[in-house]
Amino acid sequence: MSAPTIQAPPPAAVSPEELALRPSWKTPIVFGVLALVALITFGILGESGQTSTFGISTGSDAWQIDPLALSSQPVALGLSLVCVVIAAYSAWLVRAGQAVPMWLTVLFTVAFVLAFLVWAVAGEQISFTSLLQGALALSVPLVFGALSGVLCERAGVINIAIEGQLLAGAFLSAVVATLTGSLYVGLIAAIVAGLLVAFVLAVFAIKYIVNQIIVGVVLNVLVIGVTNFLYGQLLAPEAATWNSPGTLPRIEIPLLSEIPVIGPVLFEQTIVVYAMYVTVILVQIALFRTRWGLRVRAVGEHPKAADTLGIQVNKVRFRNVLLGGAVAGLGGAFFTLGNVGAFSREMSAGQGFIALAAMIFGRWSPLGALGAALLFGFANNLQSLLGIIGTPIPSEFMLMLPYILTIFAVAGLVGRVRAPAADGEPYVKS
Amino acid sequence: MTDTQPAAPEEQQAKPPAEESFGQRFMRELTSGSILVTILSVVLALFIGAILIAASDPEVQEPAKYFFSRPGDTLSAAWDSVSSAYSALFTGSIIDINEYTVGRALRPLAETATNAAPLIAAGLGVALAFRAGLFNIGAEGQIILGAILAGYVGFGMHLPTGLHLIVGVLAGIVGGAIWGGIVGVLKARTGAHEVIVTIMLNYVARFFIAYLLTTAAFQRPGASNPVSPIVDESAQLTRFFDDSRLHLGFVLVLLAAFGVWWLLERSTMGFEFRAVGANPNAARTAGMSVSRTYIWVMLLAGGLAGLAGVMQVLGTERYLTAGISAGIGFDAITVALLGRASPWGTVAAGLLFGALRAGGVPMQAGTGTPIDIILVIQSLIVLFIAAPPLVRAIFRVPVRSAGQPVAGLQRGWGA
Numbered sequence: 001m002s003a004p005t006i007q008a009p010p011p012a013a014v015s016p017e018e019l020a021l022r023p024s025w026k027t028p029i030v031f032g033v034l035a036l037v038a039l040i041t042f043g044i045l046g047e048s049g050q051t052s053t054f055g056i057s058t059g060s061d062a063w064q065i066d067p068l069a070l071s072s073q074p075v076a077l078g079l080s081l082v083c084v085v086i087a088a089y090s091a092w093l094v095r096a097g098q099a100v101p102m103w104l105t106v107l108f109t110v111a112f113v114l115a116f117l118v119w120a121v122a123g124e125q126i127s128f129t130s131l132l133q134g135a136l137a138l139s140v141p142l143v144f145g146a147l148s149g150v151l152c153e154r155a156g157v158i159n160i161a162i163e164g165q166l167l168a169g170a171f172l173s174a175v176v177a178t179l180t181g182s183l184y185v186g187l188i189a190a191i192v193a194g195l196l197v198a199f200v201l202a203v204f205a206i207k208y209i210v211n212q213i214i215v216g217v218v219l220n221v222l223v224i225g226v227t228n229f230l231y232g233q234l235l236a237p238e239a240a241t242w243n244s245p246g247t248l249p250r251i252e253i254p255l256l257s258e259i260p261v262i263g264p265v266l267f268e269q270t271i272v273v274y275a276m277y278v279t280v281i282l283v284q285i286a287l288f289r290t291r292w293g294l295r296v297r298a299v300g301e302h303p304k305a306a307d308t309l310g311i312q313v314n315k316v317r318f319r320n321v322l323l324g325g326a327v328a329g330l331g332g333a334f335f336t337l338g339n340v341g342a343f344s345r346e347m348s349a350g351q352g353f354i355a356l357a358a359m360i361f362g363r364w365s366p367l368g369a370l371g372a373a374l375l376f377g378f379a380n381n382l383q384s385l386l387g388i389i390g391t392p393i394p395s396e397f398m399l400m401l402p403y404i405l406t407i408f409a410v411a412g413l414v415g416r417v418r419a420p421a422a423d424g425e426p427y428v429k430s
Numbered sequence: 431m432t433d434t435q436p437a438a439p440e441e442q443q444a445k446p447p448a449e450e451s452f453g454q455r456f457m458r459e460l461t462s463g464s465i466l467v468t469i470l471s472v473v474l475a476l477f478i479g480a481i482l483i484a485a486s487d488p489e490v491q492e493p494a495k496y497f498f499s500r501p502g503d504t505l506s507a508a509w510d511s512v513s514s515a516y517s518a519l520f521t522g523s524i525i526d527i528n529e530y531t532v533g534r535a536l537r538p539l540a541e542t543a544t545n546a547a548p549l550i551a552a553g554l555g556v557a558l559a560f561r562a563g564l565f566n567i568g569a570e571g572q573i574i575l576g577a578i579l580a581g582y583v584g585f586g587m588h589l590p591t592g593l594h595l596i597v598g599v600l601a602g603i604v605g606g607a608i609w610g611g612i613v614g615v616l617k618a619r620t621g622a623h624e625v626i627v628t629i630m631l632n633y634v635a636r637f638f639i640a641y642l643l644t645t646a647a648f649q650r651p652g653a654s655n656p657v658s659p660i661v662d663e664s665a666q667l668t669r670f671f672d673d674s675r676l677h678l679g680f681v682l683v684l685l686a687a688f689g690v691w692w693l694l695e696r697s698t699m700g701f702e703f704r705a706v707g708a709n710p711n712a713a714r715t716a717g718m719s720v721s722r723t724y725i726w727v728m729l730l731a732g733g734l735a736g737l738a739g740v741m742q743v744l745g746t747e748r749y750l751t752a753g754i755s756a757g758i759g760f761d762a763i764t765v766a767l768l769g770r771a772s773p774w775g776t777v778a779a780g781l782l783f784g785a786l787r788a789g790g791v792p793m794q795a796g797t798g799t800p801i802d803i804i805l806v807i808q809s810l811i812v813l814f815i816a817a818p819p820l821v822r823a824i825f826r827v828p829v830r831s832a833g834q835p836v837a838g839l840q841r842g843w844g845a
Contacts, residue, residue: 204816211816217763222813228800229803354629357625360623400633400637407622410626
């Protein structure tokens with residue numbers, strides 16, 4: 001393999017514009033390092049003579065597909081060689097002055113993850129469908145949280161309070177669903193809870209011009225404190241009256257749910273997940289294809305110019321923060337009504353911050369945030385599945401893996417991201 | 431600074447006239463309402479906390495059922511409930527008047543200082559990063575790394591008295607600085623966003639310490655749970671009194687606060703930090719190296735958080751557990767914000783939070799009021815202090831001077 005070499009520093013005469021156009025060596029370098037890791041650990045050092053078995057279909061599927069049994073070491077070796085070839089090709093592209101295309105990155109990621117999977121599952125069996133199902137389940141609150149962030153920050157208000165909005169949604173949905181006996185009223189309560197947190201954020205950040213990061217951080221602590229307090233006083237001692245909402249039913253979509261592999265994953269879900277698909281598409285279209293979206297983005301990028309054109313900056317911001325809160329609150333309901341069926345102490349467990357990372361990773365766009373959230377969910381679920389079957393490395397390192405890969409990805413592949421220009425700056429009409 | 435210029439630039443507001451003495455400045459801040467607003471914010475937060483305590487107490491809920499026929503019963507039950515909780519909070523954090531010797535009566539105050547020390551150290555780390563426009567959510571991970579290295583020196587190496595403690599403290603600071611430095615280098619070299627990287631490194635640190643505590647080098651021999659051996663006596667931060675945990679670390683923290691103040695207000699490097707924090711593009715145009723600043727800021731911020739880890743492992747707890755950071759890294763963010771990202775403000779905020787932490791435990795044990803109420807009170811205090819117009823409106827305090835913006839915090843995500 002041609003190891004990527006670092007190009008000599010450009011001659012002094014190069015203009016800044018020309019320099020900016022030059023594709024970066026970062027991607028080939030990251031590819032090269034990862035490909036070498038894959039080649040050595042997964043391929044060359046992998047145990048020979050083992051098979052990795054992947055279950056493709058579940059028992060209830062219309063079409064049954066036999067489990068896929070692969071000979072571990074040769075397949076991992078082959079896949080890591082694919083990684084090496086892609087790394088070499090990207091190095092060649094950059095040398096020739098071309099940027100590394102997105103599909104190549106996706107291809108590399110897929111090959112790397114598969115090589116890792118085949119290596120880690122050697123001698124064991126896992127179900128591919130349940131891997132994807134679990135990944136989606138872990139992504140749902142992240143997607144809602146990240147969308148909340150996108151809605152707020154595109155209008156120029158930083159939303160650190162995603163964690164608090166998720167937790168408030170989880171709490172109130174569980175309590176209201178138990179008290180009223182209706183899960184759907186619980187969902188509405190989740191939206192209201194998110195709205196309430198967002199309302200406080202909006203009042204302090206927009207009306208009183210308090211620093212938005214302060215308000216967000218403090219709101220998270222406040223929601224944790226209030227929910228913990230009420231949980232200790234009411235929900236834990238009298239769970240039957242306060243905290244036994246049950247879970248939402250799974251709704252099968254006819255025809256679509258019968259597609260092999262992805263059918264049961266995507267179309268045998270609760271209403272919250274379907275709401276997620278709709279919200280992602282709606283927000284993406286609304287932000288980039290409508291007048292409303294243009295106004296929101298104008299407010300987030302250049303509030304003064306927007307104001308000059310007659311847009312009421314703070315009104316737009318207020319509305320968007322509330323909208324974001326509602327979305328995150330609904331996502332919070334997934335923790336309780338969509339998944340566990342009861343509220344527990346601090347059950348959002350930092351997911352709001354991961355959602356924040358997903359939003360930045362996805363470059364403040366709904367589809368990007370969706371992709372990043374799915375990636376986090378997949379890595380997280382993979383790690384817990386592999387923890388059960390046992391892998392050659394200590395489980396703590398498996399647990400670290402998603403986070404380390406994120407750092408790699410952010411440093412190597414995403415790099416400098418640009419927030420909306422007026423993000424976090426209060427607007428005072430002069 | 432005059433009342434007629436509320437929109438004066440930050441530099442002018444932040445620097446009071448040079449001839450002003452400490453006493454004059456104190457009076458000015460007192461009369462300008464900022465200290466008054468702080469006190470009123472605390473009162474307001476305690477009041478809302480009282481409502482929560484009373485409303486959730488079963489002994490108050492019982493008479494509340496016949497509130498309209500005999501309201502006095504409810505009110506006196508509520509008063510009993512709230513006053514016993516708050517007096518337990520006070521006796522746990524300031525003075526225990528039921529003790530007969532001065533030393534034992536002041537023991538709660540020492541406990542407050544013990545709790546405050548790591549909060550202040552980590553808070554200084556967060557505040558310093560804020561001043562350079564970086565949002566350091568990673569104090570939690572930096573504390574853990576600091577505690578790992580300091581703890582390992584403490585129980586794994588056996589050095590002479592004196593040297594052992596110094597090496598231990600330095601190792602902890604280096605540990606935190608490495609964890610923070612990674613963030614700075616990645617931000618400077620690749621533009622990776624510090625918020626993402628610090629969040630991710632927190633998780634990595636948490637799993638790393640969990641792993642270490644299962645290895646032979648770190649797990650206490652004969653222990654079945656993941657705890658490390660106790661650090662050698664020679665590496666422990668000396669305790670001042672026999673019957674309290676207050677240790678030398680508190681002095682180190684005050685020195686660190688002085689150091690940060692000197693760095694920010696008196697040194698060239700600190701000026702560059704603040705310049706980059708105010709406007710990185712302008713700082714770059716003025717010939718400063720923004721990327722070098724990011725690396726230095728994060729090294730120092732991580733080192734300060736590492737010092738908090740040192741306090742925990744060599745001072746307060748004296749052995750490593752997976753929960754050694756005890757949420758200090760997250761409280762540190764609130765402490766730094768409450769202290770308006772200034773070193774002495776952070777010290778004051780850290781003492782307040784230390785008092786609430788110290789008093790919360792006896793309050794829960796003595797009166798059954800959940801310690802979670804402390805979180806509610808803490809966050810309400812910060813919220814009210816951060817919004818002076820709100821508190822002024824509630825208490826009808828006249829506006830004598832424009833509120834000062836939190837230095838280095840006006841901007842959003844940073845470049």
